[in-house]
Amino acid sequence: MAFLELSNLHKAFGPTTAVENFDLDVQRGEFVSFLGPSGCGKTTTMRMVAGFETPTQGSIKIDNAEITGVPPNKRNVGMVFQSYALFPHMSVSDNIAFGLKIARKPASEIHQRVSDMLALIKMQALGNRYPHQLSGGQQQRVALARAIAIRPQVLLLDEPLSALDAKIRLELRNEIRAIQQQLGITTIYVTHDQEEAMSLSDRVVVMCEGRMEQVGTPFEIYNFPRTAFVASFVGTLNVLHGTLQEAAGDRVLIEGLPPGAMIRLARTLPGGRAGEGVIVNLRPEAVQIGSPATHDPTPVEHDNVLPAVIEQITFLGSVVRVKLRVGTQHLLADLFNNPSLVLPKLGEKVTIRFSPDACRIL
């Protein structure tokens, strides 16, 4: 039995449906991200778990207990808000102690827990500071400590890092994950940043327009996207238009290229008709570049090979991103940086190779 069960959740605001058909089982101690663009329903779903929105349909269970009708202050679900929501008139220690004070815990226990929390977020000396005296990153840490102090069953984080600088975001991200793993709290993390979701989560739920597009581990989501939306939202994606050569076949002629330049797919398309338009998706790192003059990777049997022209080279640090023209279409290829790399020149004619396995039809 899963620890957190979201069953058939629906939420409508008048005529607009914000969330529909949301089903998810989260295991105890698991870190799950809800990933998607603005308006996809991820925050609404989380707020239903917190109790700030009532589902129009469906149920929520924590540890086998139904909590759908339970008011938010009785759920023991901790939430970290995007804007931190620290109480401005209370010190850091008082903020962290708030939930415990409300629960009328004994003073000694409160004192101990607050010290533990301050140590956890590495702000032991700042207990007497006030929120307006702290940086954004510090405030977010306090917000986290405050939510965890009540030992919640489930921890909810609503885009906690989006208001912070890139560098702080990176640091805090890792800290959050470390704390979560250390304490083993079941966690739901809402974000629109796919890198964040992928690097932190045990599983990712990709959402679009209120629906779940796909649920899986970061590896699964990235490498085996089930819909075009997931494929394009997570990571970069190449899109090639072509036509299917034979009915239910596996050969595709890429638009704009001479008839000889056909590519093979990994599998045949049983339902496909001859001449039907097909969209082939391809990750940039799957594309290898071979130049007659300078760079020739070891040829692999059954690889697809196409002629291409170098249009742009962007140095991104660990990756070199090359933009190529294939016929009338464009393709991105990512090469690992390597000081001994000899980069092709702009306008140079090259060949590109990619395995049929790397091709996705969505």
Next chain:
Amino acid sequence: MAVKKLNPTTLFAWVILILCAAYLIVPLLTQFDYSLRMRRDVLSFDAYTSVLSTNPDDNGQGIPRFYTSLLFSTLMAFFTILVSILIIVPTAYWVNYRVPKFKPVMDFFTVLPFAIPGIVLTFGYLRTYSAQPFALTNTEVGTAVILIGGYTIGVMPYTYRAVDTGLRAIDVRTLTEAARSLGAGWGDIILRVILPNLRVAVLSASLLTFAIAIGEYTLANFLFPDERAFGSYMAAVGRNRIFEPAALTIISYALVWVCVLVIQRVARGTDQTQAASIR
């Protein structure tokens, strides 16, 4: 907001609303009703026509004092606005852009008028400026100068706050530097760059000044004992007549209403809740 629950909290809110609404509206309703009862046994607008076309307090001839006094107060308001703009806008701009250290001083000055209410200010002006060596009250223009100065000081907290808010909404520093790099002098900057962006603030402050000026009694009455201001006129009518004062009340209330509505329409979306009292 999907469902409107009628829980005890909302019920309580409604009770408060109705109570306060009654407090604010009932006196006006009775006043309005009263203003319609000048002709015996019949509802009519006689009180209004009397006020708008005659001089009810002394049956005099000539232009009804309603208009002359309203004109006078409006004129005073106009000059107050002018002086406010000439003095406060450049100062607010300068403090925002060039001498931010002066801000606390400005904050002090915008709070000071609250410590010196109208009657005390009037007392101060008359004792200071009507005697030698100033003797300002010996001439009409001199007296008007005091009135305008007093009004400007009176609305200064609101005018300054409105202008300051308006200035902070635009990036004064960058705009000024852009203008200067394009060759503008200070006059140009104020006239062409700053003032156009302060339209809302200036308009709000102006309307507020007008609303205050037409109701103001204290300073206007003591400086112009011939009762030429609108506030004095209302007091004069109130001394001798019964129904016309009610009509004047409704008219002045309506005028303030119009000012407030225009301010709200113009300031929609900005953070301008103006509050001033004539007392």
Next chain:
Amino acid sequence: MQVTLDHPPAPALPIRRVSLAWVGVLPFLLFAFIFLLFPSLTILTNSFRDRQGAFTLDNLSGIFTPSILQSYGVSIQISLVTAILGAGLGALLAWAITIGGLPRAIRGWVITFCSVAANFGGIPLAFAFITLLGRTGALTKFLRDGIGIDLYNNGFSIYTVAGLTLAYLYFQFPLMVLIMVPAFDGLRREWREAAANLGGSTLDFWRHVGIPILLPSFLGSTVLLFGNAFGAFATAEALTGSKVDVITRVISRQIRGDVLYNPGLSYALALGMIVILAISITLYVWLQRRTARWLR
């Protein structure tokens, strides 16, 4: 009056540039001096001068006569009562239209009405209340003939302290509403949610978060209301006249040339008012600063 610098002076020394910039605020300072500071200074200095111009404290001690103390007392009493009642009622109405759950459309109307009411005072207000609750007022008649409560036979009169209080409230509580609505708006929704999330009930929220945060603003506004009523003149003059001798009326009589046994006393009276109001304004500013510090 114009800002006169055409271009900043050639920067010979950094010091000179800064000091010249201050010229820009000179027009304002001059204006404030003429129309605010100098008259106040006159009041201050003349409070300590006797007929011959020598220094004396007699004027100040002259304040402590029964009739004058009573005037101050009445003014302070009315101001306190209307400040507290106005603050309470105004805060409740501000709550009602922000967090209280009333429809959004009502909020706009209430703010409009309050903006007008806060500006509606003096002569017209006095007229309105006489028409309402005077001896032959509409509400008086209604209570007597319709419900059987005869106000005037039971000792009530609009021409008393009580009547003036009622009239003052008309602009006091709307003023409070206008000041408190932004304060209630400033209570972020996330704080309520965070409080609930951490186990707090609505009562817990108000007790630990809502009221503590709003308190400085509330108290500061109450003080402002006090000052507002204390300095009011026209309404008192028009409504109750000599029946309620507030201190502003006493001062107004000095302007009209009422000869007190001690002309310096009139200055002292004005100074007294300024001192009381200065204290309240200082209190107000201090309280406002406490709020601002938290809600950055």
